[in-house]
Structure formats: structure tokens, C-alpha cells
Amino acid sequence: MITLSAIQKVLIDNRPDALEDLAREAKRITEQNFGRTISLFAPIYLSNYCSSHCTYCGFHSQNKIDRIKLTADETRKEMSTIAATGIRNILMLTGESYKFTPVSYLKEAAGIAKDFFQGISLEVHPMLTAEYKELFEAGVDGITVYQETYDRERYAEVHLSGYKKNYDYRRETPARAAEAGMRQISMGILLGLSQVAQDLFQLYTHLRELEKAYPGVEYSVSFPRLRKIKGREFALCDVDDKTFIKIICLTRILFPRVGINLSTREEGKLRDRLLGIGITKISAGSNTAVGGYSLKELEDQDPQFDTEDKRSVAEVVAMVKERGFDPVFTDWRPIENKT
Ligand code: SF4
Numbered sequence: 001m002i003t004l005s006a007i008q009k010v011l012i013d014n015r016p017d018a019l020e021d022l023a024r025e026a027k028r029i030t031e032q033n034f035g036r037t038i039s040l041f042a043p044i045y046l047s048n049y050c051s052s053h054c055t056y057c058g059f060h061s062q063n064k065i066d067r068i069k070l071t072a073d074e075t076r077k078e079m080s081t082i083a084a085t086g087i088r089n090i091l092m093l094t095g096e097s098y099k100f101t102p103v104s105y106l107k108e109a110a111g112i113a114k115d116f117f118q119g120i121s122l123e124v125h126p127m128l129t130a131e132y133k134e135l136f137e138a139g140v141d142g143i144t145v146y147q148e149t150y151d152r153e154r155y156a157e158v159h160l161s162g163y164k165k166n167y168d169y170r171r172e173t174p175a176r177a178a179e180a181g182m183r184q185i186s187m188g189i190l191l192g193l194s195q196v197a198q199d200l201f202q203l204y205t206h207l208r209e210l211e212k213a214y215p216g217v218e219y220s221v222s223f224p225r226l227r228k229i230k231g232r233e234f235a236l237c238d239v240d241d242k243t244f245i246k247i248i249c250l251t252r253i254l255f256p257r258v259g260i261n262l263s264t265r266e267e268g269k270l271r272d273r274l275l276g277i278g279i280t281k282i283s284a285g286s287n288t289a290v291g292g293y294s295l296k297e298l299e300d301q302d303p304q305f306d307t308e309d310k311r312s313v314a315e316v317v318a319m320v321k322e323r324g325f326d327p328v329f330t331d332w333r334p335i336e337n338k339t
Contacts, residue, residue, distance in 0.1 A: 002208070002254060003203045010250050011197055011243060019249075022114050026249035026278045029256045033319060038320050039259075039281040039328045040083050040313070041089035041119070043221035046070050046109055050095025054148075056193065056226060061162060068098055068290040075109050079116045081294040085285055085313035088329040089119035089145065096125035096163055097126040103131050107138040116140045118330045121184060123225025126173040127162055132180030137304045143182025145173045146222070150202030154236070159191065162326065171206065177252045178214035183211070191239040191247070193322055200247065204254060220259030220281065223247055226264060241270060245277070252278035268311060268319075284316035 008024070018189055047069035050059045058065065070078065082090065090113055094101040106124060113120045120136065121142035132143070149155050152167055159165045174185045187207065189199045207219060225239050239247075244266075251260060261281045269280060287293050311319070320327045 002204050004197060004200065007200050007204075007250065008197045009245055010200060019246065022249040022253070023277050024184045024244060026187060026252040028274055029252055030278050030280070033256050034280050036276070036325045037328045038275060038279070038325045039089065040084070040284045040316065040320075041121075041219065041265045041281060042087045042313070043091045043093055043123075043263075043286055043288065044075075044078055044082060045093050045288060045292065046075060047094040047097070047101045047106075047110045048290050049097040049100035050118060050162070051099065052096045052164035053160040054164055055158045055160065056190070067246075068099075068104075070096075070109075070226070072108055072112060074291060074295055075112050076115075078291060078293050078295065081114035082285075085319070086116050086329055087284070087313060089121070090117040091121045091123055091283075093123045094125075098125060098163075101125075103127070103134055107141075110138040111134060111141050119184075121186070125237075126170055127176070130180060132172070132177045136181045142182055142186065142218075143173075143177045144186040144187040144188075144222075145170065145177070145189060146224075147171055147206070147315060148190045149205070150199050151194040152187070152205070154194040174206075174210055175213065178210065178217050183216075183218055184220065186222060186259075188222035188224065190226055190245070191223050192237055194236060196237065196243065196247070198240060204251075207255065207258065207313060218259065219255075220261050221251060221255075222261040222263065224263060224265050244270075245274065248274060248278040272319055272323065275320065275325060282316070282320075283312035285311070304335055 012199065036213055048059045048065065049069060050061050051066050053060045059137055079090070079105070092106070092113065101124060106122060110120055117140070120140050121144060122140055123144040126145055147170060149158075154163075155167050164170065174187055177185055189203050203221065207221070210219065223244065224285045225244065248260060251258070259280045260272060260278050262279045263283050263286070
């Protein structure tokens with residue numbers, strides 16, 4: 001059984017050997033369950049319209065930024081540019097706006113994505129089960145939805161308005177997506193937003209609940225660290241590299257078969273070090289601006305966050321191979337999604 005005190009104990013243990021022991025065990029379990037493979041994916045930002053106000057995000061509804069939404073032709077151009085790098089798993093992102101990126105818009109994007117990619121996931125506003133079913137049938141395999149923090153008080157402090165303000169609706173989102181038939185569900189917390197041990201404990205509890213209720217789903221987790229936006233600091237606590245590594249290791253040990261994703265928010269050197277310790281999926285060649293791959297220069301807009309690892313897909317592939325891992329571009333063969 002996972003307990004809060006056991007998590008706290010690991011996070012505060014600063015004995016020199018403790019981290020090494022933890023990493024060794026995490027590495028062993030990762031190899032046993034995933035072999036020496038690393039899956040690759042790329043995000044594509046379709047729109048930055050958002051009706052929610054999260055204090056820590058540059059896309060929030062009150063921020064006076066240029067709002068952009070890709071047309072079908074632009075989406076195709078962006079996707080073709082990404083696909084040309086070899087990437088076959090795509091994560092389509094938007095701000096959270098039913099008005100500007102309704103289900104019909106996302107279905108159209110999924111239809112285009114099917115021409116280029118084998119794995120199609122969404123990180124958009126939380127939806128109803130029936131809407132997830134529609135998207136699943138349109139070719140979407142998975143969703144990403146982070147609770148950000150499980151601390152209700154802190155959640156209310158940083159989510160001021162919009163759909164995202166509804167804590168319970170958000171927490172129930174992975175279950176609705178699983179109910180609709182989604183094969184992959186990715187969850188996570190935004191490290192630095194609240195007390196880390198508490199949030200980890202709640203995330204693990206949530207994950208156990210879902211594993212029990214929907215055992216056929218492939219779960220993964222991410223631990224993005226809160227970053228400054230244009231020099232503004234939003235973090236409540238600092239999560240240093242050592243703590244970050246401990247979180248990855250602990251998660252691997254407690255959840256041997258759950259995927260652990262790592263984004264380009266983390267700098268390249270740390271990403272390289274974490275391969276094999278617990279990470280199973282990394283983004284590569286990422287651009288976090290809408291139309292950033294082929295249409296607009298990143299400097300032209302305010303991205304949701306800055307990427308730290310600026311390497312191209314080819315450079316990331318070379319690094320993965322150099323470290324003795326096989327880069328995996330496709331997790332499964334495309335099949336018709338039927339509910
Ligand atoms: S985190 Fe998501 S919902 Fe919140 S402001 Fe940013 S894009 Fe909108």
C-alpha cells in the first residue's frame with residue numbers, strides 16, 4: 001500500500017547512497033518491463049484560444065496575446081512537416097475552448113492526422129464520455145489530462161475561471177475517457193504548484209483507482225516542472241533535479257508498467273541522464289507555438305511555455321541510440337477505432 005509518509009521519507013532522504021539505490025532499482029524494473037526502448041512523439045499546437053484562467057499559463061483567457069487557430073490546410077502543412085522527421089505519434093494540443101475548438105474541429109484535425117500518424121492523442125479541454133466516443137471513432141487513441149494539483153485549496157487559488165476551475169469534473173476526466181474506449185491515458189501534476197509529497201500521493205491514489213476500474217487502458221504519467229513565464233514566478237516550492245529524479249524512480253518502482261513521459265521542458269542533459277532510469281516516452285523536436293513547425297516563427301508569439309531541449313528529432317534519435325536504446329516511432333499498428 002502506498003502511504004504519504006513513505007513518499008515523504010523517500011523525498012527527504014539525502015543519504016548519498018539513497019538516490020543511487022533508488023535509481024538502480026528503477027532501472028532494473030524499467031528494463032524488465034520495457035526493455036531498452038524509448039518511444040518518441042511530438043506535440044502540435046492547433047490553437048491558443050482558451051476560456052480558462054490559470055495563473056501560471058501564458059495562454060490564459062485574460063492575457064492579451066495574439067490568438068491563433070490553424071485551418072485545415074495549415075494543420076495539414078504542420079503535420080506533414082512533423083511527419084517528415086519520422087515522428088509517427090502525435091499529441092494535438094489546444095487551449096481549453098469549446099467555442100473555438102469544438103469537437104467538430106478536433107475531429108477534423110484527427111482525420112488529417114490519420115494521413116500521417118499511427119498514434120493520435122489529444123490534450124484539450126475535458127469532455128463528456130459521448131464526446132470522447134466521437135473522437136475515438138474519428139481516430140483519437142488517447143488523451144492527456146493533468147490535474148495539475150490535487151490540493152483543492154491551491155487548485156482554487158490558481159484556477160480562477162473557466163472549465164478548468166471545476167476540480168471534480170477535471171479529476172473525473174480520465175475515467176470518462178476510459179469509459180469511451182480511449183486506449184492511452186496520460187495524467188500528471190505540475191511540480192512546484194503545491195506540496196509535492198501530497199500531490200504525488202493523490203496522483204498515485206487516482207492512478208490505482210483507474211487501474212482497478214479500467215485495467216485495459218495503457219496509463220502514463222508526466223511531471224512537468226513549473227516554469228517562469230516572461231520572468232514571472234508562479235512556483236510555491238522549488239523542485240530541484242535530485243527531487244525530480246527521485247519522483248521518476250519512485251513512480252517506476254510503485255508502478256512498474258506505467259509509462260513515464262518526459263517533455264522538452266527539461267533540459268537536454270537531464271533528459272539524457274533519465275533515459276533508462278524510468279522514462280519510456282520523450283517528445284522530440286518540439287515546438288510549442290501554434291503553427292511553429294512550418295507557418296510562424298516561435299519569436300512571433302507567446303508560447304505556452306519555453307522548451308529547454310531544442311534538439312531536432314534526428315539529434316534526439318542519435319542520442320537515444322548512442323545510449324544503447326532503440327527509438328520507437330510506432331507503438332501499435334493503426335486499426336479502426338470502434339466503440
Ligand atoms: S493551462 Fe490550459 S486551461 Fe489553463 S490557461 Fe493554459 S491553456 Fe488554458
